[in-house]
Amino acid sequence: MARPRAQPDAAVTIDGAPVRVFSGESLLAAANRAGIPIPTLCAVQGLSVWGGCRVCVVEVAGDHTLRPACATTAVDGMEVTTGSDRLVEHRRQIVELLFAEGNHVCAVCVSNGACELQDLAVDLGVDHIRFAYQHPDRGVDLSHPRYGLDHNRCILCSRCVRTCAEIEGANVWAIAARGAGSRLVAELDEPWGESTSCTSCGKCVAVCPTGALFDKGTGVGEMRHDRDVIGFLAAAREQGEWHDREQQP
């Protein structure tokens, strides 16, 4: 039996539409429920809030700073705008910076055609990058028997870090260093294949938005991630019930 939900106890306005919100709910969750799409990268249903990518930024009336919808609690009476020109430009700039920062060559990427970053770029009309490409010298870790990690395509969204810690409970991943030197590390910066905590469950691979984590041996454009599995697992755990995913509404 699903647990009873809390009653909505407040109301906000999102793009002019009144939306009831539950206590403690984020603007992103409220908007999702109301069928108002807000683009995201680091947020995944079922994982803790990270608020790192800032793609989900929205405008709140009376506040000149942009707010990450995933990390902003809906407060009674808020008037929220999700798609102004300013927001679109802001998101576009973030996506361009992500492309400039890593080494993204979609045409030869395992996730070509099935990548959230690429989709976002397409949605935002990113047809060129206004920033200088950094061309960082990053490597590929294929030490794991089943999976690979291409640091060149990692956008440090920490989805894998949170998935491994919060869903699998193995805590293999962390983000090490600071600023431009930040990078995903397994254990205390060891080759992934040498990690003794990794259970090879593949949940981190499933949730990665880009081609950074992939099934070993996949060729260009062959990688398919299964991001919904995390929300399913989290919900199942929270509700204490397991359903056949195929049968889910």
Added chain:
Amino acid sequence: MHDHIVIDPVTRIEGHAKITLRLDAAGAVDDARFHVTEFRGFEDFCRGRPVAEMPSLTARTCGICPVSHLLASAKAGDAILAVTPPPAAVAQRRLANLGQIIQSHCLSYFHLSAPDLLLGMDADPAQRNLFGLMAAEPELARRGIRLRQLGQEVVAAVTGERIHGSWIVPGGVAHPLDPATKEGIRERLPEAKQAAADTITEFEGLLDRFTEEIAVFGTFDSLFLSHCGADGSWEHYGGGLRVVDASGAIVVDGLDPARYREVIGEWGNADSYLKSPYWKALAEPDDPRPGVYRVGPLARLNVCERFGVPLADEALAAFRERVGGVATSSFFFHSARLIEVLACVELIERALADPVLDDTRARATAGINARHGVGASEAPRGTLFHDYTVDDDGLVTSVNMVIATGQNNLAMNAAVLQIAQRFVHGADVTEGALNRVEAGIRAFDPCLSCSTHALGQMPMLVQVTTADGVVVAEARRD
């Protein structure tokens, strides 16, 4: 006094190049060099990438023959996984290569060379191009476009893309062929067969106009190298390497392409980005030139005994009769290309009738089972080798690509010298002479994008300079 004549860049080939002709004191050409001036460096930036990505990555080497790179790369990957791709995968790979050979050869013949061949080497350069050809020979131009389209459609039907399909992977191909795609191709084959046969007949009729060119467009003894079936039949994907000499005698047969380093050396030259592979057994210690060998359509024709399909076999027999066995003039690369187009159409017809194409098992999977793998196939321009070393995880640690155009480099240099010695006298260089030098190179259909991994168009600049570099004459085509 030594003068230099420089043709820079050379037009209607793929990439950037320049030609330098050195004149002796009497004004006669005493040396010729073909320089490739572009560099892209795939061999370097592929390092550190997973081997599974290599086919798609290296396919970007070329926009004309990406399928060849996909094939050679995937075969190197097959060797590293130590797997045998399922028969359906091999059938698909072969089909795509046949389509690619058609489209590339048609581009070379109809778009790049036909203006010279149909309108004449001395025709006004303003007309001597594809548009001039379309005005003068609309039927031929239309036929060329249709034939090339067939090749592109075959490639697209199999790989999913006209140019850079990513359907091929180490172990096989990413997905089975959709049986419905075959019908569309099949319907076009009768027209294509007729078009290819007509073009051969028409070209035969032109040959008498080019006796001088035939005599000097790289007419010399050399070895010829290509894949060949165990039964001596024409091969473009599998089989071993066969090498014949100018008399047709077999020098090497059934050689595993993975052993190419035992027989082929690679010579680097300071004034060109294009390496010069040479046949080791014949080269001198400091001079690779005696080791000159040729690859490509002419080499494949000289090497094989038959195609195994009726119309092409007839055309091959007629060709042999005309040239008297082994063709040693590079001018006949054109004939060979046209005969191969006809053969490819017939072989596609045969391939489509084979039920193995419908088998849905199209991929073998495995981990890294070997640290080193070589893959080879016949590109439209000749034998292509991809040679990879990987670490235990399958990350590429070194790459060597031996490209058809590179293998023809020594022969192209020899051809340029031969043509220049015949048509260039002193610093007064006629347009027709320059065009013949260029056309002599174009007969090889060089792809400099592939061979130096460079990309671009090829306008041409001709300079005549004194030995100390003073330009005394200049001609430019943009």
